[in-house]
Amino acid sequence: xxxxxxxxxxxxxxxxxxxxxxxxxxxxxxxxxxxxxxxxxxxxxxxxxxxxxxxxxxxxxxxxxxxxxxxxxxxxxxxxxxxxxxxxxxxxxxxxxxxxxxxxxxxxxxxxxxxxxxxxxxxxxxxxxxxxxxxxxxxxxxxxxxxxxxxxxxxxxxxxxxxxxxxxxxxxxxxxxxxxxxxxxxxxxxxxxxxxxxxxxxxxxxxxxxxxxxxxxxxxxx
Amino acid sequence: xxxxxxxxxxxxxxxxxxxxxxxxxxxxxxxxxxxxxxxxxxxxxxxxxxxxxxxxxxxxxxxxxxxxxxxxxxxxxxxxxxxxxxxxxxxxxxxxxxxxxxxxxxxxxxxxxxxxxxxxxxxxxxxxxxxxxxxxxxxxxxxxxxxxxxxxxxxxxxxxxxxxxxxxxxxxxxxxxxxxxxxxxxxxxxxxxxxxxxxxxxxxxxxxxxxxxxxxxxxxxxxxxxxxxxxxxxxxxxxxxxxxxxxxxxxxxxxxxxxxxxxxxxx
Numbered sequence: 001x002x003x004x005x006x007x008x009x010x011x012x013x014x015x016x017x018x019x020x021x022x023x024x025x026x027x028x029x030x031x032x033x034x035x036x037x038x039x040x041x042x043x044x045x046x047x048x049x050x051x052x053x054x055x056x057x058x059x060x061x062x063x064x065x066x067x068x069x070x071x072x073x074x075x076x077x078x079x080x081x082x083x084x085x086x087x088x089x090x091x092x093x094x095x096x097x098x099x100x101x102x103x104x105x106x107x108x109x110x111x112x113x114x115x116x117x118x119x120x121x122x123x124x125x126x127x128x129x130x131x132x133x134x135x136x137x138x139x140x141x142x143x144x145x146x147x148x149x150x151x152x153x154x155x156x157x158x159x160x161x162x163x164x165x166x167x168x169x170x171x172x173x174x175x176x177x178x179x180x181x182x183x184x185x186x187x188x189x190x191x192x193x194x195x196x197x198x199x200x201x202x203x204x205x206x207x208x209x210x211x212x213x214x215x216x217x218x219x220x221x222x
Numbered sequence: 223x224x225x226x227x228x229x230x231x232x233x234x235x236x237x238x239x240x241x242x243x244x245x246x247x248x249x250x251x252x253x254x255x256x257x258x259x260x261x262x263x264x265x266x267x268x269x270x271x272x273x274x275x276x277x278x279x280x281x282x283x284x285x286x287x288x289x290x291x292x293x294x295x296x297x298x299x300x301x302x303x304x305x306x307x308x309x310x311x312x313x314x315x316x317x318x319x320x321x322x323x324x325x326x327x328x329x330x331x332x333x334x335x336x337x338x339x340x341x342x343x344x345x346x347x348x349x350x351x352x353x354x355x356x357x358x359x360x361x362x363x364x365x366x367x368x369x370x371x372x373x374x375x376x377x378x379x380x381x382x383x384x385x386x387x388x389x390x391x392x393x394x395x396x397x398x399x400x401x402x403x404x405x406x407x408x409x410x411x412x413x414x415x416x417x418x419x420x421x422x423x424x425x426x427x428x429x430x431x432x433x434x435x436x437x438x439x440x441x442x443x444x445x446x447x448x449x450x451x452x453x454x455x456x457x458x459x460x461x462x463x464x465x466x467x468x469x470x471x472x473x474x475x476x477x478x479x480x481x482x483x484x485x486x487x488x489x
Contacts, residue, residue, distance in 0.1 A: 072358075073358045073359055073362055074359070076355040076356070076357075076358060077352065077355040077356045077359070079355065080247065080351050080352050080355040081352070081387070083244075083247040083248055083419075083420075084247055084249075084348065084352075084387060084391070084419060084420045084421050085419045085420075085421055086248075086249055086419015086420065086421075087419065088248055088419075162419075173359070177359055177362070180362070180363060180366065181362075183366075184366045204365070204366045204367075204368070205366070205367065205368055205369075206363070206366065206367040206368070206369050206372055208372065209367070209369040209372050209487070212487070212488065216488075
């Protein structure tokens with residue numbers, strides 16, 4: 001896909017323009033292209049902290065991987081649940097709407113990349129602040145992607161209200177898996193004090209247990 | 223009957239079984255016209271193969287935890303879980319089926335023993351389909367979690383989700399079975415226009431008190447026996463600090479163990 005086409009597709013996705021008669025396969029290709037290209041763009045920016053090209057390359061690979069893997073693992077139970085609640089006929093459109101939302105998320109992230117890069121270079125953030133900054137960017141992008149999600153789900157919910165409950169269940173499972181996926185694929189930003197690695201050796205732990213231990217540590221005052 | 227129409231010559235039994243399961247999930251086999259004979263038109267025999275296969279797939283996902291933990295019980299635990307998950311469901315069915323049938327007959331339901339068996343087989347199919355669909359999530363968490371209590375709780379949550387959806391299916395199908403009997407052919411054709419899903423509730427006015435009573439008794443019996451059966455058949459996940467064993471000594475019970483895991487995670 002050429003760059004002008006990709007940008008045109010991305011623009012159409014954001015502005016909800018009716019795409020000019022694209023066959024289903026092409027629509028999927030363009031969503032995938034958007035997620036990988038723009039996801040990699042933000043990943044690279046995120047990993048450019050401390051100006052280490054290797055970390056930037058790793059993060060560029062890992063961000064689209066994180067989104068795609070969480071999506072793929074969460075899909076089977078969603079498929080079975082949709083079937084059980086009589087929504088199987090809409091499943092293609094539903095997955096399309098969810099994939100469009102993912103694409104929108106990466107587009108918003110990519111649009112925030114210059115801000116992140118500016119903050120890295122201009123503010124001299126320490127590693128912890130850099131992590132917080134990126135967390136903020138992801139929060140903004142997730143909120144923005146909600147607009148696209150709502151838009152693409154509106155018709156589905158109007159036709160069959162059961163879609164609303166299904167969507168909530170999807171978000172719960174996807175976030176639950178996605179948080180752990182992000183945790184496992186650390187480091188995205190990379191502490192300059194540590195060696196650059198694709199995976200941390202100690203990263204195969206559980207995000208929720210780690211967070212709980214942190215909270216328990218704070219509460220017990222240690 | 224509905225099953226006969228869907229069959230294609232020369233298909234393997236498991237392929238037919240999968241198609242049956244798919245039609246159960248879509249709710250095609252539990253629409254009112256399909257239930258006119260007073261039973262769910264499934265063939266329990268070939269559904270069994272699919273159920274066992276899906277149970278084994280989930281068992282493998284469960285066993286992944288011990289496979290990847292350094293001092294854990296390893297590969298044997300995977301094999302053991304693949305054997306034990308199907309056993310868990312079928313032993314529970316064997317233990318509860320007689321009493322379920324007798325209670326159901328006492329409460330004045332007109333379901334025959336065969337219909338009860340078919341109905342429970344279909345519900346088991348729903349349960350196992352949901353369970354297996356969550357297998358990849360469990361395998362993923364198993365691969366990257368070192369906390370044993372967390373895995374216990376995650377698996378309990380997955381089994382509970384699958385169980386509740388299957389119970390929803392069971393309740394809806396029980397209600398539809400009791401409605402189907404009262405309908406004439408003319409009206410049930412009209413009812414088919416909506417084509418609801420497998421768990422979609424029909425109008426509530428039909429929700430007979432008897433159906434709900436039978437359902438509650440079944441739910442409690444099933445839940446208690448199933449949970450305790452799971453406890454007797456443990457370990458499924460494999461505590462990394464203990465050597466491999468097919469069974470653990472009979473002590474304590476399921477509910478105490480879940481509370482213990484909860485306190486272990488949050489301490």
